[in-house]
Amino acid sequence: xxxxxxxxxxxxxxxxGVHRLVRAIAMRAGYGDPPPELxxxxxxxxxxxxxxxxxxxxxMARKFGSDAAVDALHRRLETEAARDGLAFCFGxxxxxPSTLRAHALVLRLQAQRQDTLALVQGIFRxxxxxxxxxxxPDELEAIAQVAGVWAAPLRSALAATPVRADLDxxxxxxxxxxxxxxxxxxxxAVSGAQPPSVLAQVLxxxxxxxx
Numbered sequence: 322x323x324x325x326x327x328x329x330x331x332x333x334x335x336x337x338g339v340h341r342l343v344r345a346i347a348m349r350a351g352y353g354d355p356p357p358e359l360x361x362x363x364x365x366x367x368x369x370x371x372x373x374x375x376x377x378x379x380x381m382a383r384k385f386g387s388d389a390a391v392d393a394l395h396r397r398l399e400t401e402a403a404r405d406g407l408a409f410c411f412g413x414x415x416x417x418p419s420t421l422r423a424h425a426l427v428l429r430l431q432a433q434r435q436d437t438l439a440l441v442q443g444i445f446r447x448x449x450x451x452x453x454x455x456x457x458p459d460e461l462e463a464i465a466q467v468a469g470v471w472a473a474p475l476r477s478a479l480a481a482t483p484v485r486a487d488l489d490x491x492x493x494x495x496x497x498x499x500x501x502x503x504x505x506x507x508x509x510a511v512s513g514a515q516p517p518s519v520l521a522q523v524l525x526x527x528x529x530x531x532x
Contacts, residue, residue, distance in 0.1 A: 322358070
C-alpha cells in the first residue's frame with residue numbers, strides 16, 4: 322500500500338494529521354497489515370516567507386485578524402492534540418519559518434530511498450514543540466542527524482534556495498488547496514486531521530476489507 326501525504330511543516334493540522342496517520346497504521350498493523358509506503362509531498366502555505374523567517378505572533382495576527390482569534394485557534398488545537406497525547410508549545414514559537422528547505426531536504430532524501438518518517442516527525446516537533454527555526458540549514462542538519470538520515474553532501478543542497486515548482490508540483494497536479502491530504506493507493510483521498518479510527522477504516526477499505 323502507498324500513502325501519498327501532502328502537508329506543510331508550519332501547518333498544525335498537518336502535524337496532528339501525520340501523528341494520527343501513524344497511529345492508524347499501527348492499528349492496522351495489529352491486524353497483520355504490512356507497513357505502507359509513505360510518500361511525502363510539499364505544500365507551501367506561505368511561499369513568500371523570507372528564508373530567515375518572520376516574527377510568528379505578528380504573522381499570525383495579520384493572517385487571522387487579531388490576537389484574540391489566534392488565541393482561540395491555539396486553544397482549539399491544544400484541545401484536539403491533547404486527545405492524542407500530542408502537545409503544541411505556541412508560546413515558544415518566536416519565528417514563522419520558511420519551509421522551502423525542509424521540503425527540499427525530505428524530497429532529496431526520499432529520492433535516495435531513505436525512510437524519512439522520523440525526519441518528518443522531527444521537523445514538525447522542532448517547530449511546534451521546541452520552537453526552532455526549521456528554515457535554517459543548521460537546524461535542519463541537526464534534526465536530520467537525530468533522525469538518522471543525514472548525508473554530508475546534503476549540506477550544499479540545504480544552503481541553496483530551492484525552486485518552488487520542485488516542491489509542490491504534486492499538490493498542484495491533484496488540485497490540493499488545503500492540507501493535510503492523504504491519498505491511499507492513488508484511489509482514496511482523505512482531507513484534514515481525521516481521527517485515527519477514521520484513517521484506519523480508510524486503510525482497511527483500500528486493502529479490500531470492509532471498513
